[in-house]
Amino acid sequence: MRVALLTSANGWRGSGASYAKLARGLRDRGHVAHLVTAASKLTDRLREEGLEVTQIPGRNTGPREVWALRRALRSIGAQAIVADTPRDVRLSRYATLLHRARIVYRYNLNYRQPRTHLMDRVYVSGVSACVYQSRYIQNDAVKHAAWMSRIPAYHVPNGYDTARYAPRPDAARAFRERYGIAPSARVVLSAAKLTRNKGHDIAIAALNRARHGGLDLVYVVCGDGQLEGELVSIARRCGLPSVFTGLLGTRDMIAAYxxxxxxxxxSLQEIFPNAVGEAMACACPVIAADAGGTGELLGRDGTTGVLVPPADVDALAGAVAAVFAESGRLRALGAAARRRIEEQFPVSRMVDGYERALAEVFAGGS
Incomplete structure (x- = not known):
């Protein structure tokens, strides 16, 4: 198979990380999987991962962008395009008028409602199949646009490389030394873009409340974004010991976990959060807001992670205090979380799902 993976994402988290796993997995199975991006920051990060990338101009869908994508598809000899935003679908629809290829929509609308006007229906009418990362997002898509139920659908959760994402004690010690964190300190970590919908302000309030209840801890925040200055100020004002690392590379992120x-x-809304899956693979115990598809990944019975209501400071503070208070609970949660990833969400199963979807699209059965 020869596949173009098109994304207009700005940065690594979310689509960038997922596409990297998919490209590597397809490549390792003998397929051609070539990434097509629109942002230099993501292009550079994907190349650091050793992946083949073509960057096309801008984030619009005008003639210049269409022609650039058409050239990329032609150079790859692409039989299919995997696209994950409405903009990417529109661009793919125009480009495939000039280069015949199937479009697979990796549906990735989360923080805003789907656009459902006539032209969007026209663009999506050219889609051969939709891939949904979670049952939540599939149901949400059909709820807002019932006509999407007529498009062949595949449920393919994100997968995680448990050989790469695994506990690294030596890296953990080096990470603490690098950021001046004592070996005995209790470290609570969040990894996400520093934007309003990720709920860092809720975490700061909750952890500060737990600290005033007698729990000595350090909050480590991994990620970048427009709210960094504001969040640093909030943590400083309430006296919460905290470290803001910025966006980390994969090796440093594994060390952080x-x-x-x-x-x-x-986070107040998620499709199927990579940060949670990566943490679980690294045997980290996780407490997460029960938002979107997070519970599908973390599990709902309390043995592989803890879910709390979104934006509930009291519930989050109580859950943090409870897991630290119960001897052995953290270790048990972390071990069970890693087993859940190994058994239910290995990266091989993710690649299997896309291989199947693409093969059926090419065969014309879907």
């Missing part, structure tokens, strides 16, 4: 005693993921 390994150094953490607990991961909190307070």
């Amino acid at each position: 390994s150094a953490a005693d607990l991961v909190v993921h307070p």
Whole structure:
């Protein structure tokens, strides 16, 4: 198979990380999987991962962008395009008028409602199949646009490389030394873009409340974004010991997970969060807001992670205090979380799902 993976994402988290796993997995199975991007930051990061990338101009869908994508498709000899935003679908639809290829829509609308006007229906009418990362997002898509139920659908959750994402004690010690965190300190970590919908302000309030209840901890925040200055100020004003690392590379992120005693993921809406899956693969216990598809990944019975209501400071503070208070609970949660990833969400199963979807699209059965 010869596949173009098209994304207009700005940065690594989310689509960038997922596409990297998919490209590597397809390549390792003998397929051609070539990434097509629109942002230099993501292009550079994907190339650091050793992946083949073509960057096309801008983030619009005018003639210049269409022609650039058509050239990329032609150079790849692409039989299919995997696209994950409405903009990418529109661009793919125009480009495939000039280069015949199937379009697979990796449906990735989360923080805003789908656009459902006539032209969007026209663009999506050219889609051969939709891939949904979670049952939540599939149901949400059909709820807002019932006509999408007529497009062949595949449920393919994100997968995680448990050989790469695994506990690294030496890296954990080095990470703590690098950021001046004592070996005995309790580290609570969040990894996400520093934007309003990720709930870092909720986590700061909750962890500060837990600290005033007698829990000595350090909050480590991994990620970049427009709210960094505001969040640093909030943490400083309430006196919460905190470290803001900025966006980390994969090796440093694994070290961060390994150094953490607990991961909190307070995001107010998610499809199937990579940060939670990566943390679980690294045997980190996770407390997460029960938002979107997070529960599908983390599990709902309390043995592989803890879910709390979104934007509930009291519930998050109580859950953090509870897991630290119960001897052995953190270790048990972390071990069970890693087993869940190994058994239910290995990266091989993700690649299997896309291979199947693409093969059926090419065969014309879907």
